[in-house]
Amino acid sequence: MSTTSSPAPRSRWPRILGFTLLAVLIVGAMGLYAAWRVLWRPNVSESPEGPAYLFIRTGETYPEVLLTLQKFELLREPETFDWLARRRGHPQQVKPGRYRLDFDLGNEALLGRLLRGEQDTVDFTLDAFKYKPQLARQVQRQLEADSTSLRRLLNRPAWLQQRYGVDTTAVLTLFIPGHYRLLWNTSAQGFIDSMAAQHRRFWTEQRRQRADSLQLTPTEVHVLASIVQRETAKKEDKPLIAGVYLNRLRRGMRLQADPTLLWAIGNFGVRRVLNKDKLVDSPYNTYKHKGLPPGPITSANRQSLDAVLKPAQHDYLFFCAQPGGTGYSDFAATFAEHKKNARRYQHWLDSLNIKR
Template sequence: MAWRVLWQPNVTVSAFGPAYLYIRTGSSYQAVLDSLEKHDLLREPATFRWLAARREYPAHIRPGRYLLDPELGNAALLDRLRHGRQDTVAFELNAFKYKPQLVRQVSRQLEADSSALRRLLNDNAFLRRRYQLDTTTVLTLFLPGPYRLFWNTSARQFLDSAAATHGRFWNPRRRRQADSLRLSPVQVHVLASIVQRETAKPGDKPIIAGVYLNRLRTNMRLQADPTLLWAIGNFGVKRVLNRDKLVDSPYNTYKHKGLPPGPITSANRQSLNAVLQPTAHRYFFFCARPDLSGFSDFAETYAAHRRTARRYQHALDSLKIRR
């Protein structure tokens, strides 16, 4: 009898993969029992309840995401739950353009309260005090890529984790590279976000970064189409029109000199490194190739650029792409 109650495997084996028990922050013992029984996670719930009472588990509820191995008996399972030995969640943070997209990604993966995260992302005093950022530049805090966190990570803990990842990326070598370009880390993120929206081709990224740096050095407007698309809220546009260039926004780099006030997407490591290690050249212009391969043609003069731009426009015309 003792072996059965203490050590006999008591976790239901699933044909759909590992079983997990999710315990929300502030959950009661009854809520844990309800979850175990609702999802049919135990073979013999009664023996679990009997041992849980004797080991005072109701007074030691710890939130988290717990992996329930098929070989776990009640004693081992209760030891895992009482001591909070939870499993971590591995997820990929995808590039995002707007704060609500970040909030949705995080709330789908973690317990972090979406309203709390939204509130912190829009709290200037908190962001300046904790990360030396503001509500516009806070998007530079996030690096797309793999994260591994506890499921019950709070909104503030998630931001701190993102800041730690950000800090590891910005090592002394990269800070020296940014200094040599006379850019701050925030400015590198902003420029990298533009480069990232301009091309998905790794070989073109440092060349395009060099184009924009040449423009910045000569006080030329960036005239970056992706910043217009961010301003009008439509990244699906294939063809930027003259009326788009009239949009009243600090992100309109056809109207305003210098970098926009914040990033237009969360820049990944490849785009950031392209800005930190740009190709040295004398190009001031570039345009998508007319074969629509995703690569770009580069030019030193506006006259040469107009010729390549016309070829690209003709390609769009032939495909009847108006917008």
């Protein structure tokens, strides 16, 4: 009788090892996915309006920042950001600033940006202003600095003189209208420092030499440029009008500049200056006082400043607005000629009133 041997039983170990390896891979993949989700997956909410910005005020704590992120729905999953921040031991005080939230930012990159204080700058626009409160309101609309602190600093004579070499009136010459890049959390003092630095950069050696040749200080150039700026918005007329006022100063004549009178009475909406307005008791009344007023009547821009530094050479002593509302002026060397120009302009104004 023959016997056949049964096959040896297959070992189960390869199958067990295979399942184990698969399980490890699955768990590892799940771990990698979890890590990717928490650390690197883009977590900033997208918007058709472009990147969002997170504003963190000075003194804000992490819970307040998290509340802002949740309230304005800036993150897809604020809970994963919070989990990572807590594991990383976020500081109680968060660095203030304006932070750009790009759509591709994950929690790791966003948290690092906030902890390092890598904030975005602000395109700060300084428009021409006539009075300090107007400047303060512009700053408060665009930066964290509050208007009260700025106005307080602008009225500290000893501090202004020591730090910038100006008084409470001439300090307005430090602010040249234009576009600047500033940090959003710039303080009131930091803002003045930045403007003073821009002012120093404007006053190159060449510009200072031009001012000297006109026998004017940089502050006096600013004051005269502020008058020119209020007189016209036409680039071509600015050097001509600057030349008129410089001719008057050289001859010891009163400037008789209407914009200075409007500044003195506090009403730039007046279309025509009346004789009673010319009686106002103010050092800014250039109908009563010779020379330049004590300070600028508006913040002069670069175009107006350069018009004073490069005035047109002529013999004109008078000017008045052209008929037709062109925005340009007619110039005259004699008072008789000026009266003719003024009558033509008055007749044009009268014709407008008749048509109405």
